[in-house]
Amino acid sequence: MSASDMASAAEIRRTICDICSPGCHCGIDAHVRDGRVVMVEGTAAHPYNHGKLCPKGSASRQYIYRADRLKTPLLRTGARGEKRFQPISWERAYDLIAEKLGALRDAGEADAAAFYSGYGKWYRPWLERFCHSFGSQSFGTESSACATSKNLAWQVTAGTLAAPDLPNAKLFLGWALNPYYSHHTTAPKLVSLREKGLKIIVVDPRVTPASEKLADLHLRPRPGTDGALALGLAHELCRNGWIDREYISRHVAGFDEYRAYIEGFDPDTVETLTGVPRGQLELAARMIHEAGVFAMKENSAALSHHRNGFQTYRAVLSLLALTGSFDRRGGQVPMKHTYNHVPAGFTTREHDFTEATFPEKARPAVGAERFPLWYELKREMQAMDLGRQIAEGTPYPIKALFACGLNVRMFPDTQAFCRALEKLDFVVNCDLFMTDACRYADVVLPVCSSFERGEFKVYGGGYAMFTKPVVEPLYESKSDAQILCELASRMGLGDPLLEAGYEKGVEFITSGLPFTLDGLKASEYPVKLEGLTPYVPGTALQNGLPTPSGKFELLSGLIAAHPDWGLDALPTYTPPIPDEECNAYPFTLCSGGSIPNALHSRLHDVPWLRSMRPEPLADIHPDDAERLGVADGDEVELYNDTGRITLRARLTHTVPQGVVFTYHGYREANPEELVSADALDPYTGFPAYRSVRCGVRKKG
Ligand SMILES: Nc1nc2c(c(=O)[nH]1)N[C@H]1C(S)=C(S)[C@@H](COP(=O)(O)OP(=O)(O)OC[C@H]3O[C@@H](n4cnc5c(=O)[nH]c(N)nc54)[C@H](O)[C@@H]3O)O[C@H]1N2
Ligand SMILES: Nc1nc2c(c(=O)[nH]1)N[C@H]1C(S)=C(S)[C@@H](COP(=O)(O)OP(=O)(O)OC[C@H]3O[C@@H](n4cnc5c(=O)[nH]c(N)nc54)[C@H](O)[C@@H]3O)O[C@H]1N2
Ligand code: SF4
Ligand SMILES: [Mo]
Numbered sequence: 001m002s003a004s005d006m007a008s009a010a011e012i013r014r015t016i017c018d019i020c021s022p023g024c025h026c027g028i029d030a031h032v033r034d035g036r037v038v039m040v041e042g043t044a045a046h047p048y049n050h051g052k053l054c055p056k057g058s059a060s061r062q063y064i065y066r067a068d069r070l071k072t073p074l075l076r077t078g079a080r081g082e083k084r085f086q087p088i089s090w091e092r093a094y095d096l097i098a099e100k101l102g103a104l105r106d107a108g109e110a111d112a113a114a115f116y117s118g119y120g121k122w123y124r125p126w127l128e129r130f131c132h133s134f135g136s137q138s139f140g141t142e143s144s145a146c147a148t149s150k151n152l153a154w155q156v157t158a159g160t161l162a163a164p165d166l167p168n169a170k171l172f173l174g175w176a177l178n179p180y181y182s183h184h185t186t187a188p189k190l191v192s193l194r195e196k197g198l199k200i201i202v203v204d205p206r207v208t209p210a211s212e213k214l215a216d217l218h219l220r221p222r223p224g225t226d227g228a229l230a231l232g233l234a235h236e237l238c239r240n241g242w243i244d245r246e247y248i249s250r251h252v253a254g255f256d257e258y259r260a261y262i263e264g265f266d267p268d269t270v271e272t273l274t275g276v277p278r279g280q281l282e283l284a285a286r287m288i289h290e291a292g293v294f295a296m297k298e299n300s301a302a303l304s305h306h307r308n309g310f311q312t313y314r315a316v317l318s319l320l321a322l323t324g325s326f327d328r329r330g331g332q333v334p335m336k337h338t339y340n341h342v343p344a345g346f347t348t349r350e351h352d353f354t355e356a357t358f359p360e361k362a363r364p365a366v367g368a369e370r371f372p373l374w375y376e377l378k379r380e381m382q383a384m385d386l387g388r389q390i391a392e393g394t395p396y397p398i399k400a401l402f403a404c405g406l407n408v409r410m411f412p413d414t415q416a417f418c419r420a421l422e423k424l425d426f427v428v429n430c431d432l433f434m435t436d437a438c439r440y441a442d443v444v445l446p447v448c449s450s451f452e453r454g455e456f457k458v459y460g461g462g463y464a465m466f467t468k469p470v471v472e473p474l475y476e477s478k479s480d481a482q483i484l485c486e487l488a489s490r491m492g493l494g495d496p497l498l499e500a501g502y503e504k505g506v507e508f509i510t511s512g513l514p515f516t517l518d519g520l521k522a523s524e525y526p527v528k529l530e531g532l533t534p535y536v537p538g539t540a541l542q543n544g545l546p547t548p549s550g551k552f553e554l555l556s557g558l559i560a561a562h563p564d565w566g567l568d569a570l571p572t573y574t575p576p577i578p579d580e581e582c583n584a585y586p587f588t589l590c591s592g593g594s595i596p597n598a599l600h601s602r603l604h605d606v607p608w609l610r611s612m613r614p615e616p617l618a619d620i621h622p623d624d625a626e627r628l629g630v631a632d633g634d635e636v637e638l639y640n641d642t643g644r645i646t647l648r649a650r651l652t653h654t655v656p657q658g659v660v661f662t663y664h665g666y667r668e669a670n671p672e673e674l675v676s677a678d679a680l681d682p683y684t685g686f687p688a689y690r691s692v693r694c695g696v697r698k699k700g
Contacts, residue, residue, distance in 0.1 A: 010038050013470035014524040017057040018450035019599055022121050022340040022457065024048070024183060026057050027525070030451060030470040037061050037451060037471060047526055048459050054184040055596050059608040063449070064474070066605055068434045070446035071475035080422045083439045090476065093443050097402075098491045100426040100442075101134065104400055110135025111362040114398055116383060117141040118405030119600060121340050122455050123480035125354050126498070126505060127404055128380075130484045133357040133495040137365040138398070140381025142410060144367075147341065149304035149684045152377050153313035156556050158326060159546030160334045163343060164295030165537065166193060168330040171291030174202045175226065175316055176302030180209035182594035190214055199291065201284055203229065204302075205590065206661065207654040217284055220656060221274040223590045224306035224576025224691035229281070230315035231573055232270030235262045236285035237322050247324030251541050254555025254570065258318065261570050273575070275656070288323060293331045296320070305592055305690040306576040310683035314556075314571035321552045327541045334540040339509070344458035345532050348509050357495060369395050371685040372565050376558070382685040387411060387677060390420040400426040404447070404480050406437040407601045409670045412687040413642055413677035430480055435601070436667065447480050448473040455481075456506045456520075463526035464510070466517055481505075567683055576691040585640055585693035587624075590655075591662045591671035592689045601665035616669040617650040619661040620696070625651050628696055635699035638662075640692065643673035646699055660696060664689070 010031035017026045017040075027046025031039040040061050044051035056063075073093035078084025088096075104113055115131035117124050119142045131139035154161045164172065166189070177200075179186035187210070194200060194214060202208075202215035203226065211218040221229045237243050238259060248255050267278035288294055296316070303312050317326075325331035338344035358379070366389050367382025368375035374382050390398045401421070406429050411417035421427060421440040429441040438444045452473040457465045473479070478486075481502040488498040497508060503517060510517070513529070520527055544550035548557025560569040577588065597612040598604060618636055620628075630636055632651040637644055638660060647662065647669040655661045662671050675692050 009033055013468075014043055015451050015467055015470045016457065017053065017060045018120070018122065019056050019060060019063065019603070021119075023342040023460065024185070025450070025457060026053055028053070028057070028060065032470055035471055037064065043525070045525055047461060047463055047528075049185055052184065055612065056599055056603055056609060059603070059606050062606045062608055063603065064451050066433055068605065069432055069474055070434055070438075070444060070477065072446060073476070074444040076442045081418065081439045083434075085444065090478075093445060094487060094490045096443055097428055097487060101400060101402070102491055105135060109399065111137060111359070112396065112398055113400040113402065114138040114140065114366055114381060114386060116381075116386070116401060116403040116406055118403070118407050118410075119602075120405045120480070122450075122457075123404060123484065124340070125350055125509065126481045126484040126502065128354040129357060129495070129498055129505075130488060130493070132354070132359055133488065133493045133498060135359050135362055137359060137362045137379065138381040140366065140383035140386065142383070142407075144381070144383035144685065145305070145410060145687055145689070147300035148378065149310050149681070149686050150298065150300050150313055152374070152684060153310055153317060155377055156553065156558055157314055157317050157547070158334070158552050160540060161337065161343070162326065162332040163298065163335045165330055165333045166198075166295055169193075169198060169295035170330060171287060171294040172198055172200045173288075173294055173296040173319075174200055174210065174214065175297050176204055176299040177202050177214070177297045178204065178208040178210040178594065180213070181596050187214075199287060201287060205656055205659060206593070217280065217287065219276050219280055219284060221276050222656070223588055223659060224308060224312070224688070225274040226303055227308055227312035227315040227571070227573040228265060228270055228273040229276055230312070230319060231262045231265040231571070232267060232274070232281050233285050233288065234315075234318055234322055235265040235270075236267065236282060237288065237319070238262065240285070240289065242285065242289035243322045244324035248321065251551050252321045253547070253549040253551040253553045253557070258554040258570055261572065265573075273573075288319070293323060293325045293328050295325070295331055301592060302690060304681075304684070304686050305688060306686075307679055307681050307688045307691070308574045308576050309681050309686050311568070311571050311573065315573065318554050318571055321554060326552055327537055327539075329537045331537070333535060333537050335535070339456070339458045342458050342460065344460055344464070345462040345534075346513065346529060348458075348513070349511060350509050353505060353509050363396050366398065367685055371683075372562070373559065373567060373683050374685055384412065384677070384680055384685045384687055387413075387417040387420040390423055391416070398424070400424060402428045403437070403441075404430045406431070407435065407665070408437045408440070409601050409665055409667070409672055411677070412672050412675040412689070414670055414672045415643065416677055430483060432477070433605075445483060446475060446477040447483070448477040452477065453479040454521075456510070456517075457526070459526050462529045462532045464513070464515060464520055464529060465523070465526040466506075466520035468521065576688065577693055581693045585695045586658070587694050587696055588659050589638060589662070589671065589674055589692050589694045590659055590690045591664050591675070593661065593663070595663050598663060598665065604666055616647040616662065616666040618647050618696075619652050619655045620649050621655050621657045621659070622651045622653065624657055624696075625649060628698060630696070630698050637697050637699050638671075638674060638694045639697070640674050640694040642676050642692075645669040645671060645673050660694065
C-alpha cells in the first residue's frame with residue numbers, strides 16, 4: 001500500500017512535534033490508523049509552522065516508534081553501566097523510589113538528592129516543584145549549558161530579557177546565525193525581510209547557508225573571540241562619534257569606565273585577536289552607524305560554549321547601549337517569558353508554582369559555591385558541577401539523582417561523569433528510550449512522547465493550547481508529569497497541588513487568564529488570547545530597569561557589589577583558550593552547531609535521519625588536511641589531555657584553517673570526551689564545547 005493510500009484510510013488527529021524546544025513545537029497532522037501513527041504532515045493552519053516541518057519532524061514517526069523504546073519500568077540487576085535490568089511493575093517501581101528517597105528525607109538529608117531534566121521542558125515546572133517540596137534546592141537542567149548564560153547576561157545588564165523587533169529593523173546583527181539548520185521557520189522570514197531592505201551581518205567562523213544566503217557582510221572571528229570583536233566594534237563606534245550620547249547619559253550606567261576599558265581594542269589589535277580583517281570591522285561599524293538602531297540574533301549556544309561566554313554576551317549587548325538600540329523600535333525590545341521559556345505576550349504563574357515550596361533552609365544548590373553569580377540569579381543547580389560534587393563530596397555529598405531525560409553525552413568529560421554516577425546510592429532515569437544514561441540508573445521509567453499525552457503550551461503572538469493524545473501511550477509508558485504527581489502522592493510529599501495531578505497544576509499556572517482548560521481542549525489549534533495590548537518600545541526605560549542602577553548596565557552593579565566573587569563588573573575580554581593550551585595542541589575543536597538531521601543525542605538512532613549523514617564527521621580545511629596527509633573520508637583521531645575520539649574527516653572550505661568542526665551526541669564519537677569538566681566559564685559554569693585545543697592524526 002502506498003503512503004497516500006494508507007493516509008487516506010487514516011484519521012487525521014492534531015498534535016505537536018516536541019523534538020525541539022517549546023518555542024519551536026511545530027503543529028503536526030498525525031494520520032492515525034488502528035491506533036498507530038502511519039504518516040505525519042505539518043498542520044497548515046498552525047500559527048507557528050504554517051504546515052512546514054523540518055527533516056527531523058518529518059521523521060518523527062520513526063522517532064516515536066524507535067526500536068529501543070522502553071516498554072516497562074526496569075530494575076537494575078547488574079553493575080551500573082552494564083545494561084542488565086529486569087522488568088518490574090509501576091507499583092514496585094514507585095515503592096522502591098518512595099523507599100529510597102523517603103529514607104534520605106527521613107534522615108534529614110533531602111538536599112543530598114539532585115533532580116535533573118535533560119532537553120525536554122514541558123514537565124519541568126512539575127519536576128522543579130517536586131524537588132523543592134521534597135526538600136532539595138538542587139533542581140537543574142540541560143540549560144546549564146544552553147540558554148541560561150545568555151539569559152543571565154541580559155539579567156545582569158538590563159534586568160530583563162529582550163527580543164529583536166524584526167519587522168521594524170533596518171539592520172540585523174546575526175551573531176552566530178544559521179536558522180537554516182536550527183530554526184527552520186526563521187530562515188524564510190529573514191529572506192522576505194531582506195527582500196524588503198533589511199541588511200544582515202552574519203558573525204560565524206564557518207561558511208553556512210546563512211552566511212551565503214542572508215549575509216550582506218560575513219565576519220569570521222576565530223571561535224570564542226567574539227568578545228574582542230564586539231569591543232572592537234564598540235571602539236570604532238566611539239572613535240567615530242557614532243554613538244547616541246543622549247540615550248547613554250539618560251539610560252546607561254558605567255559608560256566612562258567602559259569607554260576607558262575598550263581603548264585597547266583598536267582595529268589592528270582586534271584583527272590579531274580575532275582574525276577579522278580591520279577593513280571588515282570598519283565596514284560593520286559603518287553599517288551599524290548607517291542603520292542607527294539595530295536588532296540582533298539571540299544565540300543561546302554558540303557564544304556561550306566557551307570559557308569566556310558570559311562576558312562575550314555582555315560585550316555584544318553593550319553595542320545596543322551605545323547605539324540606543326535597546327528598548328527602541330527596530331531594535332531589541334524587552335520581553336518576558338510566558339511559560340516554558342516561550343515569550344507569548346502574556347504572563348502566567350509558572351514561577352509562583354515552582355517557587356511556592358522552595359526549601360530556603362536546605363543547603364545551597366549544587367554549584368552555588370563555585371558559581372555564586374549563577375546561584376544568586378538562578379537559585380538552582382548548575383548541573384555542570386554535579387559530577388564534581390558527587391565525585392569529591394564537597395561542599396556536601398550528593399547521594400541520589402532523579403532524572404528525566406539524562407543524556408550523559410552532554411556532560412564534559414563524559415567518562416568522569418559516568419564514574420561519578422557509579423558512586424551514587426540511588427539513581428532514577430525517566431526516558432523514552434534505553435539510552436546510555438539509563439544504564440547507570442537503579443530504576444528506569446518509560447515515558448511517552450508528545451503524540452501520546454496532553455499538555456499545555458503557549459506560542460509567540462499571544463497563543464495558548466492544550467494538546468490531546470493522538471494515540472494511547474505506547475506499551476506501559478506514562479507522561480513525566482503523571483509520574484511526578486503519582487510519585488508525590490505515593491511518597492506523601494505533603495504538597496496537595498502536586499498530588500492533585502497535572503491539570504490542577506496547569507489550572508493554577510494559568511489562573512486569571514481569559515480561558516479555561518476545557519475551552520483550550522475544545523480546539524485542535526492554538527487559541528489566540530483576546531485583548532492583549534502590544535508592548536510599546538521605550539516603556540521599560542521610562543519606568544527604570546530592574547537593575548541596581550535602574551539603567552542599562554555596562555558596569556554591573558550586582559557584580560561590583562560582590563568583590564569576593566572575583567568577577568569583573570565590566571564586560572572584559574579573556575581569550576577563550578590560554579596560551580599554554582594553544583601551544584600544546586595545534587587545532588581548535590569546535591563541536592556543536594546544529595545540523596539539519598540531528599538534535600543532540602536523540603535522533604542519531606532514527607533511520608531516515610541517520611541515513612542523511614551515516615557517520616560522525618570531522619570537518620577539516622583542505623590545507624590542514626594536506627599537511628596532515630589526510631584525504632576526504634580517512635579515519636582521523638582527535639586527541640588531547642582529556643580524551644580521544646575517532647571519526648571520518650570531511651575536507652571542506654567551510655571551516656577556517658586551524659579549526660576542526662564536529663557535531664555532538666554520537667555514541668561512537670562523542671566530542672565531550674575532549675572537553676574538560678574543570679575548565680568552565682567562571683561566571684556561569686558553562687563548558688567550552690566550541691573552543692578546546694586538540695591534535696589530529698590519521699588513523700591506521
Ligand atoms: N559538544 C557539544 N555538546 C553540546 C552542545 C554543543 O553545541 N556541542 N550543545 C549543548 C546544548 S545547546 C544542549 S541544549 C544540550 C542538549 O541537551 P540533552 O539533554 O543532551 O539533549 P538530548 O540529546 O535531546 O537528550 C535528552 C534526553 O531526553 C530524552 N527525552 C526526550 N523527550 C523526553 C520527554 O518528554 N521526557 C523525558 N523524560 N525524556 C525525554 C531523550 O530521549 C534524550 O535521551 O547539549 C549540549 N551539548
Ligand atoms: N537541527 C537542529 N536544530 C536545533 C538543535 C540541533 O541540535 N539540531 N538544537 C537546538 C538547540 S538546543 C539550540 S541551543 C539551538 C542552537 O542553534 P543556534 O543558536 O542556531 O546555534 P548553532 O546552530 O549551535 O550554531 C550557529 C553557528 O554558530 C557558529 N559558531 C560556532 N562557534 C562560534 C563562535 O565562537 N562564534 C560565532 N560567532 N559563531 C560560532 C557555528 O559555526 C554555527 O554555524 O538550536 C536548536 N535547534
Ligand atoms: S524537529 Fe522540526 S518539526 Fe519538530 S519541533 Fe523541531 S523544528 Fe519543528
Ligand atoms: Mo541548546
